[in-house]
Amino acid sequence: MINVQCFAHLRERLGQNEITVDHNRISVKNLLEELAETYSLQTDSFMVAVNEEYADHDDIVKAGDTVALIPPVSGG
Amino acid sequence: MINVQCFAHLRERLGQNEITVDHNRISVKNLLEELAETYSLQTDSFMVAVNEEYADHDDIVKAGDTVALIPPVSGG
Amino acid sequence: MFVITKEPISIEEVTKKVVRRNAGAVVNFIGTVRELTKGRRTLALHYEAYPAMAQKQLKRIGDEIQERWPEAVVAITHRTGSLDISDIAVVIAVSTPHRKDAYRANEYAIERIKQIVPIWKKEKWEDGEEWIGDQLEKTTYPKGQPEEVEAP
Amino acid sequence: MFVITKEPISIEEVTKKVVRRNAGAVVNFIGTVRELTKGRRTLALHYEAYPAMAQKQLKRIGDEIQERWPEAVVAITHRTGSLDISDIAVVIAVSTPHRKDAYRANEYAIERIKQIVPIWKKEKWEDGEEWIGDQLEKTTYPKGQPEEVEAP
Numbered sequence: 001m002i003n004v005q006c007f008a009h010l011r012e013r014l015g016q017n018e019i020t021v022d023h024n025r026i027s028v029k030n031l032l033e034e035l036a037e038t039y040s041l042q043t044d045s046f047m048v049a050v051n052e053e054y055a056d057h058d059d060i061v062k063a064g065d066t067v068a069l070i071p072p073v074s075g076g
Numbered sequence: 077m078i079n080v081q082c083f084a085h086l087r088e089r090l091g092q093n094e095i096t097v098d099h100n101r102i103s104v105k106n107l108l109e110e111l112a113e114t115y116s117l118q119t120d121s122f123m124v125a126v127n128e129e130y131a132d133h134d135d136i137v138k139a140g141d142t143v144a145l146i147p148p149v150s151g152g
Numbered sequence: 153m154f155v156i157t158k159e160p161i162s163i164e165e166v167t168k169k170v171v172r173r174n175a176g177a178v179v180n181f182i183g184t185v186r187e188l189t190k191g192r193r194t195l196a197l198h199y200e201a202y203p204a205m206a207q208k209q210l211k212r213i214g215d216e217i218q219e220r221w222p223e224a225v226v227a228i229t230h231r232t233g234s235l236d237i238s239d240i241a242v243v244i245a246v247s248t249p250h251r252k253d254a255y256r257a258n259e260y261a262i263e264r265i266k267q268i269v270p271i272w273k274k275e276k277w278e279d280g281e282e283w284i285g286d287q288l289e290k291t292t293y294p295k296g297q298p299e300e301v302e303a304p
Numbered sequence: 305m306f307v308i309t310k311e312p313i314s315i316e317e318v319t320k321k322v323v324r325r326n327a328g329a330v331v332n333f334i335g336t337v338r339e340l341t342k343g344r345r346t347l348a349l350h351y352e353a354y355p356a357m358a359q360k361q362l363k364r365i366g367d368e369i370q371e372r373w374p375e376a377v378v379a380i381t382h383r384t385g386s387l388d389i390s391d392i393a394v395v396i397a398v399s400t401p402h403r404k405d406a407y408r409a410n411e412y413a414i415e416r417i418k419q420i421v422p423i424w425k426k427e428k429w430e431d432g433e434e435w436i437g438d439q440l441e442k443t444t445y446p447k448g449q450p451e452e453v454e455a456p
Contacts, residue, residue, distance in 0.1 A: 005202065007200060007202055007270065008200050008272035008274070008283050008285070009272070009274075009283035049202070049205055049270070052202075052204055052205040052208045068202055068270075070202070070270050071272070071285060072285040073267070073268070073269060073270055073272060073285055074271070074272050074273040074283075074285035075199065075201070075206070075230060075241075075265055075266065075269050075270075075273065076242055076262055076265040076266040076271075083352060083353075083354050083422065083424060084352050084426070084435050085424070085437075125354070125357055128356055129357075129360070130420070144354055144357065144422075146354070147424070147435075149418070149419070149421060149422055149423055149424060149437055150418075150424050150435070150437035151351065151353070151358075151382060151393075151394070151418065151421050151422075151424070151425065152394055152414055152417040152418040152421075162316070163315050163316050163319055164314070164315050167332075167334060171390050173338070173390055175338065176335060176336055176337070176338035177334070177335060178335075178336065179332065179333055179334075179407075179410075180319075180330075180331065181329070181403065181407075182319060182329070182330040182331075182332065183329060183330075184328055184329075184330065186325070186326055186327065187325040187326055188326050238324075238325055251335075251411075251414060252411075255331075255333075255410070258331075259404075259407050262403060
């Protein structure tokens with residue numbers, strides 16, 4: 001199981017801070033595809049953070065990692 | 077008589093805040109030349125301020141004007 | 153030097169962190185909440201952050217600046233929570249021995265903040281509210297130099 | 305908005321003067337006394353001004369900025385008297401609706417201050433003191449655009 005943190009409009013839209021995917025290892029690319037399908041999300045513009053750093057599509061997410069979906073940012 | 081205010085190293089070198097020239101009307105150019113001669117100053121890099129604005133060499137200084145010699149500035 | 157906070161930001165405090173005996177120039181950027189955005193009247197803003205990662209990404213921006221301007225010292229504080237018009241959302245302070253570097257490095261920092269720091273802004277208007285960022289139609293995956301992006 | 309003072313300068317106070325509801329960006333320049341100049345160790349500085357004219361020339365710089373960046377709001381405070389290392393000599397605050405203008409207008413202001421504002425700096429070292437500016441071998445009569453001048 002991998003827990004994925006959600007923020008901002010994503011958190012509001014899903015109605016929860018965190019979603020869970022039923023994998024112990026998955027590539028960032030596959031994770032995004034699965035979340036897009038399961039939650040009907042447009043994830044093209046999303047980044048994935050693993051342990052608080054941006055991850056590439058080829059990176060592997062493992063159970064125990066701190067994972068977050070990062071929609072386009074608007075700070076500053 | 078026209079009083080000319082002096083600042084910074086010029087004030088220290090002349091030992092006074094103000095010098096007086098014996099004219100009622102004089103061009104800025106002639107004023108600078110006279111001061112250069114009388115006080116052995118290198119006035120090439122000096123500006124003259126009349127009533128707190130920079131004056132051109134052709135401008136006329138009159139008795140009653142507020143006049144100052146402005147050596148190269150170094151504020152900021 | 154890199155802080156995410158819910159409290160009001162003191163410009164003096166952020167500035168003091170970067171003053172050095174051999175740096176004669178400090179440049180600050182202070183981002184305040186603007187009332188009008190594209191002609192629409194904002195009543196208030198809410199900023200949400202992913203705090204641990206936002207702090208880490210601010211630090212990364214500091215590291216990027218030190219690579220490009222080795223003598224620069226950088227401090228950044230970003231506020232989260234609800235802000236009113238004219239409240240300070242972010243303060244960036246950069247000191248350098250020569251002033252041109254301080255301007256350049258500071259501008260680099262704000263461009264990068266808008267690209268990579270996980271903070272989101274929700275604008276509240278009289279007739280509704282919206283998270284800013286989700287209407288952007290482009291991928292913002294960060295790489296290399298900042299693009300020229302206008303302030304929102 | 306344009307002040308020559310013998311008192312310490314508050315960055316917050318100068319900044320507050322330019323914050324506007326429709327300007328989201330403020331850029332500050334803070335000039336501090338630097339210990340090393342060209343490898344020589346400065347102990348302290350003394351600034352002397354022709355105060356009335358200096359104030360007028362700061363105002364003129366503000367006018368020049370408003371011609372070039374009509375939405376900019378500018379405040380400048382310059383300190384005179386004796387300053388120690390790291391003391392603040394000048395604070396320039398510029399607010400604009402868009403941040404790039406605030407950086408550009410602020411940098412314009414400091415360049416112009418170094419050209420036209422009648423303030424002089426005396427550096428004190430262990431082995432002597434000197435008025436800065438009098439060793440320059442060029443005419444500084446002001447006209448048109450600022451030249452590219454490195455910070456002293």
